[in-house]
Structures are given as C-alpha cells and as structure tokens.
Amino acid sequence: MRSKTRQFTQAASAELQNERSRRFLSNFPHLFLVRREAALATFSDPQEAQDYAASIRREAVARLPLLLEEFERNASARGARVLWARDAEEACNLVVKMARERGIVYTAKGKSMLTEEIGLNEALEEEGVEVFETDLGEFIAQQLKRPPFHIVGPAINVPLEEIRDIFLAKAGLLEPTLDPVKLGYAARLFLRDKFHHLRLGITGVNMAIAETGGIVNVENEGNIRLAKGVAPTQISLMSIDKVVPTFSDALFLLRMLCRNCTGQKISSYVTFDHGPRRPGDVDGPDELIIIIVDNGRSDFYPDAKLRDALRCIRCGACLNICPIYGKIGGYPYGFAYSGPIGQILNPLLLGFEQTRDLYHACTLCGACRSVCPAGIDHPGLLVYYRCLEVERKNTGTMKVSGRGLLFALLAFGLSKRGRLDLGVKLLRSWVGDKIRDGKPGGLGRFLGGWLRKRDLPPLARKTFAERWKDISNR
Amino acid sequence: MNRVSLFIPCTVDLLLPEVGVASYQILKGLGLAVDYHREQTCCGQIFFNAGYWGRAARLAKHFLKVFGEDEFIVSPSGSCVSMVRHHYPRLLEGEAAWLRLAQEVSLRIFELSQFLVDVLKITDLGASYAGKVAYHESCHILRALAVSEQPKRLIRSTAGAELVPLAGATDCCGFGGEFALDFPDISEAMIQTKADKFIASQADLLVLSEPGCLLNIGGYLKRNHPGRKAIHLACLLARPGEG
Amino acid sequence: MGRKERGKEKDSRNLILNRLRSSVSEVCPARGVRPGLADPPWTGEELIDLFLKNLADLAVPVYRVKDYQGALSALSEIAEGEGWKKIVASTDPVISALPLKEWGRDKAVEVFYPGDSAGDDACRKVLFEEAEAGISGVDYALAESGTLVLLHNRHQPRLVSLAPPSHVALVPASSLLAVYEELAGRIFFPEGDPPAQVTFITGPSMTADIQMTLFRGMHGPRNLIVVFIEAL
Numbered sequence: 001m002r003s004k005t006r007q008f009t010q011a012a013s014a015e016l017q018n019e020r021s022r023r024f025l026s027n028f029p030h031l032f033l034v035r036r037e038a039a040l041a042t043f044s045d046p047q048e049a050q051d052y053a054a055s056i057r058r059e060a061v062a063r064l065p066l067l068l069e070e071f072e073r074n075a076s077a078r079g080a081r082v083l084w085a086r087d088a089e090e091a092c093n094l095v096v097k098m099a100r101e102r103g104i105v106y107t108a109k110g111k112s113m114l115t116e117e118i119g120l121n122e123a124l125e126e127e128g129v130e131v132f133e134t135d136l137g138e139f140i141a142q143q144l145k146r147p148p149f150h151i152v153g154p155a156i157n158v159p160l161e162e163i164r165d166i167f168l169a170k171a172g173l174l175e176p177t178l179d180p181v182k183l184g185y186a187a188r189l190f191l192r193d194k195f196h197h198l199r200l201g202i203t204g205v206n207m208a209i210a211e212t213g214g215i216v217n218v219e220n221e222g223n224i225r226l227a228k229g230v231a232p233t234q235i236s237l238m239s240i241d242k243v244v245p246t247f248s249d250a251l252f253l254l255r256m257l258c259r260n261c262t263g264q265k266i267s268s269y270v271t272f273d274h275g276p277r278r279p280g281d282v283d284g285p286d287e288l289i290i291i292i293v294d295n296g297r298s299d300f301y302p303d304a305k306l307r308d309a310l311r312c313i314r315c316g317a318c319l320n321i322c323p324i325y326g327k328i329g330g331y332p333y334g335f336a337y338s339g340p341i342g343q344i345l346n347p348l349l350l351g352f353e354q355t356r357d358l359y360h361a362c363t364l365c366g367a368c369r370s371v372c373p374a375g376i377d378h379p380g381l382l383v384y385y386r387c388l389e390v391e392r393k394n395t396g397t398m399k400v401s402g403r404g405l406l407f408a409l410l411a412f413g414l415s416k417r418g419r420l421d422l423g424v425k426l427l428r429s430w431v432g433d434k435i436r437d438g439k440p441g442g443l444g445r446f447l448g449g450w451l452r453k454r455d456l457p458p459l460a461r462k463t464f465a466e467r468w469k470d471i472s473n474r
Numbered sequence: 475m476n477r478v479s480l481f482i483p484c485t486v487d488l489l490l491p492e493v494g495v496a497s498y499q500i501l502k503g504l505g506l507a508v509d510y511h512r513e514q515t516c517c518g519q520i521f522f523n524a525g526y527w528g529r530a531a532r533l534a535k536h537f538l539k540v541f542g543e544d545e546f547i548v549s550p551s552g553s554c555v556s557m558v559r560h561h562y563p564r565l566l567e568g569e570a571a572w573l574r575l576a577q578e579v580s581l582r583i584f585e586l587s588q589f590l591v592d593v594l595k596i597t598d599l600g601a602s603y604a605g606k607v608a609y610h611e612s613c614h615i616l617r618a619l620a621v622s623e624q625p626k627r628l629i630r631s632t633a634g635a636e637l638v639p640l641a642g643a644t645d646c647c648g649f650g651g652e653f654a655l656d657f658p659d660i661s662e663a664m665i666q667t668k669a670d671k672f673i674a675s676q677a678d679l680l681v682l683s684e685p686g687c688l689l690n691i692g693g694y695l696k697r698n699h700p701g702r703k704a705i706h707l708a709c710l711l712a713r714p715g716e717g
Numbered sequence: 718m719g720r721k722e723r724g725k726e727k728d729s730r731n732l733i734l735n736r737l738r739s740s741v742s743e744v745c746p747a748r749g750v751r752p753g754l755a756d757p758p759w760t761g762e763e764l765i766d767l768f769l770k771n772l773a774d775l776a777v778p779v780y781r782v783k784d785y786q787g788a789l790s791a792l793s794e795i796a797e798g799e800g801w802k803k804i805v806a807s808t809d810p811v812i813s814a815l816p817l818k819e820w821g822r823d824k825a826v827e828v829f830y831p832g833d834s835a836g837d838d839a840c841r842k843v844l845f846e847e848a849e850a851g852i853s854g855v856d857y858a859l860a861e862s863g864t865l866v867l868l869h870n871r872h873q874p875r876l877v878s879l880a881p882p883s884h885v886a887l888v889p890a891s892s893l894l895a896v897y898e899e900l901a902g903r904i905f906f907p908e909g910d911p912p913a914q915v916t917f918i919t920g921p922s923m924t925a926d927i928q929m930t931l932f933r934g935m936h937g938p939r940n941l942i943v944v945f946i947e948a949l
Binding site: 028031041042043044045048049051052055056058059062063064065066068069078084085086090134135136137140153154155156158159160163180181183184185187188191192195196211212214220221222223225226228229230240247248251252254255264265266267268269270271272273274275276277278280281282283284292294298299301302 | 729840871913
Binding site: 009012013016323324327328357360361362363364365366367369370383385386387388389390403407408410411414415416417420424447448449450452453454455456457458459460462463464465467468471472 | 482484486487488489490491494495498508510512513514515516518520521522523524525526527528529532533536613614617618644645646648649650651652653654655656657658659660661662663664665666667689690692693694696697698
C-alpha cells in the first residue's frame with residue numbers, strides 16, 4: 001500500500017472541516033466504548049483479565065522465534081504448507097506466482113490488514129488477477145478506492161449516498177436505495193456469485209497457535225468461512241507477530257479481542273484451521289498455504305522497547321478512545337493502520353522520516369494505554385520514537401530543526417536557578433508589556449498555533465520564586 | 475509529619491504564580507512547615523516528551539539534588555509528579571546511584587489533592603464557593619496517578635459548592651505541550667469540545683488541577699467565552715489570609 | 718517451484734528466524750492464574766439457562782424439546798413457517814439418527830446430503846442457490862457465550878451451516894460445556910489429528926459496516942435456529 005503519512009496535518013485539517021465526519025465521529029467511537037465496557041463486565045475482574053491478556057502477548061513476543069518454529073512444525077505436520085517472506089515484495093510475489101501457476105483469474109479476500117500493508121491487491125491486479133474484497137466494509141472501501149477509516153469498520157463512515165452510487169455503478173445494485181440493509185443485500189448477491197465459483201481464497205490470520213499449528217480467523221459476516229470453504233486453494237497471510245503459545249491462550253485472547261473490539265462476547269464466526277481438508281471431506285481447500293511475513297518487524301525486534309509494538313491484536317479499542325482519532329478519523333494516518341496503533345506501527349514499518357507527524361500528533365493522554373488488552377504503552381513508545389529522532393539528529397542522520405535549537409536554549413536556561421532568573425529578566429525587558437493583553441507580540445512566532453484561538457497569561461510580574469520572600473515572611 | 479517541600483513547576487512559577495501561592499496557603503493553613511527550595515527549576519517533562527532525553531536527564535539530576543533529602547514533596551501539577559515518579563527511574567536506569575535516588579524520591583512526591591486526601595486524610599479545608607462547579611479530569615492526574623476521587627471530595631466539601639457532572643470529563647483537553655503548537659487545528663477542535671461541554675454543564679466554574687490544562691482551557695475561555703472561568707483546584711481551596 | 722526459489726525461500730525463513738533468535742533475551746515472568754468469568758462454574762440447569770440466555774440475547778430462536786420426536790415436530794413447525802421446499806443436511810451423529818428423508822417425504826421437503834455427491838457443481842448449486850436451509854448437529858455447545866461448535870469432517874461439511882439462508886442446529890443437552898477451555902482436551906489429544914476446521918458459531922451472519930446499521934445474513938445465514946434436545 002502506498003503511504004500518505006506525510007500529508008497527515010493537511011488531511012487532518014480537511015477532515016476537521018468535514019461536517020459529516022465530525023458528526024459521525026461524535027457518536028460512533030463512543031458507542032463502541034460503551035459496549036466494550038459492558039462486555040468486559042462479564043469478567044469477575046475486568047482489569048485482571050486485561051492484564052492476563054497482556055501477559056500472554058508479552059510472552060508471545062518474548063518467545064517469538066521459538067513459537068514461530070513450533071507453529072511451523074505443527075502446521076506442516078497437519079498438512080499446511082508454510083512459506084516465509086522477508087518483505088512486502090517477496091510476500092506479494094509468492095501469492096502472485098501461486099495464483100498464476102493455478103490459472104487463477106480472480107480471488108476473494110477476507111479482511112486482512114497485513115495484505116493492505118503489503119499492497120497485495122495492487123500486486124495481484126497488476127498481474128491480471130481480479131481481487132474482490134468480501135468484508136462489506138472493505139468491499140465498499142475498495143470500490144471507492146479509499147484507505148480504511150477504522151481498522152475494524154473500514155467504511156463505517158461512508159455516507160449512504162456514496163455507497164448507493166458506487167453500488168449502482170459497480171456492484172450490481174439495480175434500483176437506487178438508501179436503505180443500509182438493501183445495500184448490504186446487494187453486496188451479498190454480487191459477492192455470492194464470486195464465492196460460488198471461487199478457486200482461490202485469501203485470508204489474513206487473527207492468531208496462529210504454536211502448540212497445535214492452527215490458524216484462527218475471527219469474523220461476523222461469514223465471508224472468511226466461505227473463502228475457506230469453497231476454494232480449492234487457501235492462502236492465509238500472517239505477520240510474524242500473530243503467533244500465540246497455546247490453544248487455551250488463543251481462546252482467552254479470543255474473549256478479549258471480541259469484547260474490546262465490538263463489545264461482543266464472541267464474534268458470529270471463529271474458525272480454527274489445521275491443515276487442508278482431510279481425505280473424504282466434502283468441502284474445504286485441497287491445499288492450505290500459510291505465508292509468514294516479516295516486512296521489517298525483525299529489524300526493530302532487537303530493541304526491547306520497540307518490540308512491544310508487536311503485541312497488538314488489532315482490536316481497535318485504542319482508536320475508539322483516542323481523542324485525536326475522535327476528531328480526525330482514520331484517513332489522515334495515511335496507511336493501513338490508523339489511530340494510536342497506527343501512530344505506533346506506521347513509523348516502524350515506513351521509517352521515521354515520513355511519519356514524523358504521526359508520532360508527534362499525540363497529547364500523551366494515555367487513554368489508549370488504559371484500554372489496551374495487549375498492554376501496549378502507546379505514549380511511552382511515541383515519546384521513545386521522539387527520543388530516537390533526537391538521537392538521529394544528533395548523529396546527523398536526520399535534519400535538525402529550529403525547534404531543536406530552542407530546546408537547547410531552554411534547557412540551558414533551566415539548568416540552574418540563576419540562569420532561569422536571568423532569563424526571566426531578559427524576557428521581561430524584551431517583551432515588556434507586550435504580553436499583557438494575552439498576545440505576546442513578537443514572541444508569537446515561537447508559539448506556533450497557540451494564539452490563534454487562545455490567550456496566554458502574561459509572564460508573571462513577579463514569579464513565584466520572586467514572591468517567595470514576601471509570602472514566607474508574612 | 476510537619477514539614478513539606480513545595481515543588482513549583484516552571485509553568486506555575488512563570489505564568490501562574492497564584493496557583494503556587496494558593497498551594498502554599500493551603501499547606502501552611504494546615505499547620506505544616508513549608509519549604510521552598512530556591513534552586514528548583516523544572517522537572518524536565520517538556521524535554522522528555524519532546525524526545526530530548528539527555529537534557530531531561532540532566533534536569534532530573536538537578537531536581538534530585540534539590541529535593542533528594544525531603545520527606546514529602548508536594549506539587550500542584552500531576553504531570554510533573556508523574557514525570558518524577560514514573561519517568562525519572564526510566565531516564566536514569568543506567569546510573570545506579572541516581573536510579574536509587576530517583577526510586578526513593580518517587581515514593582515521596584505527591585500531587586496536591588492526593589497529598590491532602592490520601593496522606594493527610596483531610597477532605598474539608600473549610601473553603602467556600604457559592605455556585606456550581608464542574609471538574610475536568612486531567613489525563614496525567616487521572617491515568618498516570620490514578621487520582622480522581624480525591625479532588626472531587628475536596629470540591630464537594632467546599633461550602634456552597636455544588637459539583638455538577640461534566641460530559642466527557644475524562645477526555646483530553648488538547649494541550650499536550652508541543653502538540654498544541656504543532657497541530658493547532660486538532661488541538662483547537664479538542665479544546666472547543668471541552669469548552670462546549672463545560673458550558674453545557676451549566677457550571678459557573680471549571681476546576682482542574684493541572685497547570686498545562688489550565689493554560690489551555692483558561693486561555694481558550696478567556697478568548698472565546700470571557701464570562702466563563704477555569705481555575706486550579708488550589709485556588710478554589712485556598713483561603714487567602716491564612717498562611 | 719525451481720530449486721532457486723526454494724533456496725531463496727529457505728533463506729528468508731532462516732534470515733528472519735536468525736535475526737529474531739539473536740535478540741531473544743527477555744526473561745518471561747511467570748503468568749498468574751487465568752482469570753475467570755463472573756460466577757462460574759455453572760452446572761446442570763444453570764448451565765442450560767446461561768446458554769439459552771446468551772442465545773436469547775443474540776435473538777436466536779430456540780425450540781426446547783425432549784427428544785428426537787420433539788426435534789422432528791420442531792423441524793415441521795419451522796419448515797411450515799418458512800415454507801421450505803429443499804434443504805441440505807449434514808450426516809453427523811446427531812443428524813444421522815434422525816429419519817430426515819422420511820420426514821421430508823412426509824412434509825414434501827426435499828432433503829439433500831452434500832456428502833452424497835462430493836464437491837461437484839450440482840452440489841455447489843444446491844448449496845448456494847437452491848437450499849432454503851441447512852440442518853446440522855453440533856459437536857459441542859458453549860454456555861459462556863451461546864456458541865455452537867462444529868468439527869468439520871466428511872459428515873459435517875463446512876457449507877451446510879453457512880451457504881443456505883437459514884441454519885437449524887440440533888443441540889443435544891449432553892454437548893453443553895461451560896467455558897471454551899473445556900474444548901482443549903476434546904479437540905486436541907496427544908495422538909489425535911484435529912479436524913481440518915473447527916467452527917464456532919454464535920448467532921447469525923451479520924455486519925454493521927454501513928453506518929453501524931445491523932444487517933443479518935451478510936454472507937452466511939440470516940437465520941440461526943437452535944433446537945435444544947434435552948434427553949440426548
């Protein structure tokens with residue numbers, strides 16, 4: 001997928017002007033959170049449950065290579081073919097090649113963030129393989145050529161009129177309608193025909209179980225089940241971080257994933273695949289191919305802090321609670337992953353240079369961390385990215401900004417009380433009374449956008465330190 | 475205990491000194507001896523958050539030198555307390571002696587309302603305010619320090635004050651230090667929502683206990699809703715004339 | 718696949734694993750006790766009540782019957798109500814004990830077993846276009862979330878419970894378990910080969926992808942109906 005992370009600020013401002021987006025965002029994330037809380041209340045101690053889920057993810061990431069090998073061994077023993085891909089290109093090439101070898105003209109896909117990340121659709125289409133996204137939200141986003149608005153509901157914001165128009169043009173909708181159910185039904189009919197004659201089903205993987213060699217898919221629509229039930233060839237792609245130690249761990253995480261995601265106890269369908277169909281089975285794929293994709297993850301794995309980014313289970317709770325996502329929605333993040341987890345993952349996958357806005361556009365409020373079932377410390381990581389950025393600037397591998405010089409000056413001024421007092425005096429003589437009305441004249445240019453809609457209190461006539469003598473002697 | 479050491483964050487020192495004075499008056503009014511170390515400057519949070527960890531570590535050491543001996547350190551800023559409590563140990567993890575000191579100090583530093591309610595076990599300071607009050611739950615106070623009930627109890631015990639519910643009280647106000655300067659469009663949208671909800675709450679006064687939020691919310695109200703005010707909890711609770 | 722590609726693939730595998738291996742250092746703290754759901758363990762009637770309550774929350778209609786005779790009556794009622802002409806059925810142990818063919822003749826409902834004509838186009842056509850319902854048994858049912866568990870094999874095709882617009886599941890009381898973890902020893906045992914696919918079904922197919930409006934029957938069945946058989 002081509003990234004547009006550099007346009008973050010621009011795209012965010014556009015979304016802030018979009019009345020529809022604003023109205024939509026003022027309702028829906030909150031609704032998910034309310035449902036989430038109710039669903040978590042089915043645990044005798046919800047926090048304990050969250051912590052336990054986090055400990056599973058922590059262990060999975062800590063033991064990653066061992067678990068991957070165990071998974072590969074067991075999956076192979078069940079008859080699955082396990083392949084590995086270092087990067088997006090290699091992963092796409094593997095799929096394209098297998099599609100070509102099997103004479104595939106079209107494929108139906110289950111929703112998979114990894115395939116968005118590696119740009120699989122584009123790679124297949126380039127080779128003449130038509131791709132149908134079959135998750136309703138992904139299907140709409142694909143028709144409209146839009147990035148996902150939310151990692152769980154990719155097109156949940158799209159107005160009915162737009163869906164009507166695109167379905168009339170491209171998805172066999174016969175009569176114009178604004179009824180969401182009728183629109184959904186039109187997509188069902190259109191895609192059902194694709195499923196009926198499907199030769200290659202492509203899915204993502206929610207979890208891979210090391211202990212049993214199985215892969216798990218979680219869904220509500222049944223499109224993944226169809227893709228895996230009909231086609232003779234099933235290709236399931238997983239990033240290296242999807243592996244969990246045991247079947248019981250997978251079941252526990254399943255509870256947490258669904259509760260944190262949609263507020264369901266469990267989604268409508270969960271499937272566990274162990275190899276292709278057995279002799280005599282009526283349906284199911286003749287071959288199950290699992291592609292384990294690295295795509296840059298092993299590059300940052302050695303850093304024990306960055307490694308925590310691999311804990312994510314893609315529930316989307318951090319998006320729903322993020323006050324910034326709640327204002328701008330998913331588009332500005334410019335890549336497969338949006339919201340706080342996008343701010344964590346996109347810089348690691350795309351590099352810091354082109355994602356600077358993502359790891360700076362955060363107030364560090366910590367709401368995301370407070371709901372994360374994987375125990376990710378998002379604000380802690382973002383601040384660490386900023387630290388790595390500064391280190392790179394110091395070693396000359398990234399450009400130094402004027403802000404950096406300001407910080408240097410500030411740090412010098414704050415390093416000793418005497419310097420601070422001197423600084424206050426200098427500032428007073430420079431700014432004088434200009435700051436009195438809350439608009440500090442020439443100082444404004446150091447204050448970025450602060451003053452557009454806000455006042456700033458004037459520099460105190462007497463700082464607290466200066467007042468101390470009067471106060472304490474009273 | 476009879477001594478506390480006052481830690482006045484740089485924002486309070488330079489821009490909001492009345493918050494420092496009020497904090498002093500509250501503690502003094504309770505009969506405590508209040509120390510103020512003239513050498514203190516800044517906890518280093520702005521540097522830490524912006525990624526300048528080296529500079530932040532130097533300020534951390536300065537802070538530890540200044541406050542290292544104190545039995546109780548009290549501050550009217552939750553984010554600065556969280557900086558000292560949670561991030562100093564992280565910043566200094568490679569230097570054993572400093573790390574040990576940071577860990578000790580982390581146990582002795584308290585946000586003002588937490589100190590009053592949890593340590594001193596005081597919920598009624600004899601303050602009064604006639605009117606409806608809403609409370610904004612600042613992110614660091616609520617999530618990093620898990621302090622939420624304490625300030626509300628102090629407000630409830632204020633004579634004449636009625637604590638009214640505030641929709642989205644736990645939503646971030648959009649300050650975030652550098653964030654507000656670098657992403658003004660998003661920050662303004664956030665503070666606007668906060669202000670709208672405060673106005674919808676029908677409260678006369680918005681009380682909070684974080685200087686950063688006060689600069690943001692107070693500055694926004696002053697420009698856009700001059701009749702509405704936000705104040706620091708310390709200023710609500712202090713009774714001038716004491717101390 | 719040529720030798721060169723095979724070699725390259727092996728390279729990727731080893732490269733990724735070696736890179737990861739060289740930096741495994743973290744010592745994993747022991748995990749605590751797996752936290753439980755509120756108020757288990759459930760037993761007997763309690764277990765059934767919870768299962769049925771969860772189904773009710775999902776708006777899944779339930780026919781609670783004594784035995785196979787009762788199950789057939791329930792099927793008749795459903796068939797009549799829905800106006801079934803043609804259905805597909807699994808041949809799993811629960812269903813195979815049911816005289817479905819005779820029942821169908823009696824009710825003028827054609828009963829089709831996909832297992833009879835493995836995988837051919839005609840079979841696919843029946844499943845996707847003709848059958849109005851799929852009837853299956855279940856291997857287990859899970860009270861904690863109202864979930865049905867199907868182990869797919871030659872007697873339990875994947876598409877019976879998926880492709881037609883309705884799915885009627887016959888759930889023997891004896892298949893009911895309290896929580897997910899109880900499945901582990903039943904599906905995976907040291908020497909055994911687990912089925913190629915295990916499916917958890919909880920409610921009908923649905924989506925809320927368009928403006929959060931709930932739509933049942935997105936790709937799978939619009940209706941899930943449970944016939945709960947007490948004496949089995």
